[in-house]
Amino acid sequence: xxxxxxxxxxxxxxxxxxxxxxxxxxxxxxxxxxxxxxxxxxxxxxxxxxxxxxxxxxxxxxxxxxxxxxxxxxxxxxxxxxxxxxxxxxxxxxxxxxxxxxxxxxxxxxxxxxxxxxxxxxxxxxxxxxxxxxxxxxxxxxxxxxxxxxxxxxxxxxxxxxxxxxxxxxxxxxxxxxxxxxxxxxxxxxxxxxxxxxxxxxxxxxxxxxxxxxxxxxxxxxxxxxxxxxxxxxxxxxxxxxxxxxxxxxxxxxxxxxxxxxxxxxxxxxxxxxxxxxxxx
Amino acid sequence: xxxxxxxxxxxxxxxxxxxxxxxxxxxxxxxxxxxxxxxxxxxxxxxxxxxxxxxxxxxxxxxxxxxxxxxxxxxxxxxxxxxxxxxxxxxxxxxxxxxxxxxxxxxxxxxxxxxxxxxxxxxxxxxxxxxxxxxxxxxxxxxxxxxxxxxxxxxxxxxxxxxxxxxxxxxxxxxxxxxxxxxxxxx
Numbered sequence: 308x309x310x311x312x313x314x315x316x317x318x319x320x321x322x323x324x325x326x327x328x329x330x331x332x333x334x335x336x337x338x339x340x341x342x343x344x345x346x347x348x349x350x351x352x353x354x355x356x357x358x359x360x361x362x363x364x365x366x367x368x369x370x371x372x373x374x375x376x377x378x379x380x381x382x383x384x385x386x387x388x389x390x391x392x393x394x395x396x397x398x399x400x401x402x403x404x405x406x407x408x409x410x411x412x413x414x415x416x417x418x419x420x421x422x423x424x425x426x427x428x429x430x431x432x433x434x435x436x437x438x439x440x441x442x443x444x445x446x447x448x449x450x451x452x453x454x455x456x457x458x459x460x461x462x463x464x465x466x467x468x469x470x471x472x473x474x475x476x477x478x479x480x481x482x483x484x485x486x487x488x489x490x491x492x493x494x495x496x497x498x499x500x501x502x503x504x505x506x507x508x509x510x511x512x513x514x515x516x517x518x519x520x521x522x523x524x525x526x527x528x529x530x531x532x533x534x535x536x537x538x539x540x541x542x543x544x545x546x547x548x549x550x551x552x553x554x555x556x557x558x559x560x561x562x563x564x565x566x567x568x569x570x571x572x573x574x575x576x577x578x579x580x581x582x583x584x585x586x587x588x
Numbered sequence: 589x590x591x592x593x594x595x596x597x598x599x600x601x602x603x604x605x606x607x608x609x610x611x612x613x614x615x616x617x618x619x620x621x622x623x624x625x626x627x628x629x630x631x632x633x634x635x636x637x638x639x640x641x642x643x644x645x646x647x648x649x650x651x652x653x654x655x656x657x658x659x660x661x662x663x664x665x666x667x668x669x670x671x672x673x674x675x676x677x678x679x680x681x682x683x684x685x686x687x688x689x690x691x692x693x694x695x696x697x698x699x700x701x702x703x704x705x706x707x708x709x710x711x712x713x714x715x716x717x718x719x720x721x722x723x724x725x726x727x728x729x730x731x732x733x734x735x736x737x738x739x740x741x742x743x744x745x746x747x748x749x750x751x752x753x754x755x756x757x758x759x760x761x762x763x764x765x766x767x768x769x770x771x772x773x774x775x
Contacts, residue, residue, distance in 0.1 A: 347770065348766070348769070348770060350766070354714060357714055357717050357720060358716070358717060360717075360720055361716070361717040361718070361719050361720045364719045364720055364723075365665070365719040368719065370655070370658065370661075370664065370665055370719050370722075371655045371664065371665040371718065371719065372665070372716070372718065372719060373665060373667055373716045373718045374652065374653060374654050374655050374664065374665040374666050374667050374669075374718040374738075375653070375667075375669065375718075376655060412655055412656045412657070412658045412664055413655060413656075414653060414654070414655040414656070414664070414738045415737055415738060416653075416738070425625065427736070427737050427738070427739070429737070455669075455670075456669065456670045456692070456693075456715070459670065477775065480773070480775045481775050484775055487693070487694065487763065487767075488692060488693045488694060488712070488715075488763050489670045489672065489692070489693030489694060490670075490693075491692065491715040491716045538773055541771070541772040541773035542767075542771060542773055542775065543767040543768065543769070543770035543771030543772065543773075544767055545766065545767065545770055547692070547712075547714060547715055547716075548693065548694075548763050548766075548767070549712075549752070549762060549763065549766040549767075550763070550765070550766025550767045550768070550769050550770045551766075551770050552770055578715075578716055579716050580716050
């Protein structure tokens with residue numbers, strides 16, 4: 308068994324969260340640069356330029372790219388030959404978030420309860436953590452800072468098998484059009500098709516960790532991704548919804564087996580503050 | 589590039605009448621921050637006491653919950669939050685004399701009607717460009733509800749804060765008009 312002390316996890320999670328908040332992934336920045344060249348709307352071009360400038364300033368000055376520093380979501384893959392020592396893994400991740408919030412000047416963006424007092428928890432905990440046990444002696448920690456604006460525009464539907472591929476496409480495109488200016492496009496759209504009601508949404512969120520332009524290994528899914536990128540960019544939403552030809556920079560789809568009666572589809576909208584990063588310990 | 593109109597708060601009817609959806613505007617002077625929790629509390633208090641934590645007449649509310657300021661900063665990152673969540677409260681505030689709101693995204697029909705009725709404007713700031721926008725804020729003062737943390741009501745002093753007129757008093761809507769130009773697929 309390989310031993311990993313919680314103190315190492317706390318430090319690495321803290322750095323992971325702070326780095327993600329200050330610096331957008333390089334593949335996303337490149338995608339925005341390419342989009343800026345292709346964008347037909349002059350205002351849209353200008354906005355894409357502001358987005359790039361914002362990314363530069365945030366990285367240079369080590370400040371949050373967006374004031375909504377998001378709901379901390381983690382996908383943690385724990386190798387079955389790892390032994391965590393010194394405390395609880397869940398608490399270590401939360402402590403990392405707590406320290407990143409304080410030392411990194413992040414906004415406290417979580418409410419204790421959804422419908423009663425809605426008092427702020429003050430430190431962005433408890434984080435949402437999905438655990439998985441995998442072979443090996445390492446821990447992989449994937450982090451996403453999920454902003455409220457784009458999460459609010461995300462959608463799930465339990466379609467009928469008879470709705471088929473056309474029904475799925477229509478639902479995805481409608482979700483993108485409805486999200487419009489509210490969710491800060493250009494979007495990266497994460498889609499989960501299949502599984503159960505809840506699992507489709509988890510898949511949609513997980514798909515956003517794939518690199519921009521990295522197509523699904525199943526060629527049928529890859530083709531659907533490409534088709535949806537093209538169609539989404541014909542919706543006219545454009546950068547920040549002011550109109551234009553760049554509505555999405557990517558659509559990423561994950562699929563899973565599902566019940567013979569069901570066709571679950573989830574669309575997780577990701578704004579241009581596309582904060583996703585992973586580390587391995 | 590069209591030149592931006594420069595305006596200073598508080599806003600008069602004359603200034604409002606001169607603004608059209610799509611205009612680029614640079615705002616100067618004091619504005620107030622308020623988002624979900626502050627709106628809820630402010631209007632619940634108004635129902636009970638008939639008072640608001642600040643006089644809204646002629647003023648502008650910026651829908652923002654900034655990050656804490658780092659040492660040496662006036663304010664942390666401070667971009668707009670989605671405006672429609674405040675739609676429930678906005679017509680009431682416009683009726684009491686509020687002249688402008690700043691956020692991102694669409695407003696509902698009841699807000700658009702109230703903008704016409706009470707002569708007020710909804711401005712859109714560039715969502716997500718929070719590190720850049722904070723550079724146009726030169727002073728910050730706490731006004732009310734400090735316990736709400738990032739959702740407290742603050743006064744911010746704007747120095748040429750860039751926005752676009754999203755909804756004007758003539759029924760113009762920058763998002764609808766802009767998207768129509770580039771829409772090749774209706775879904």
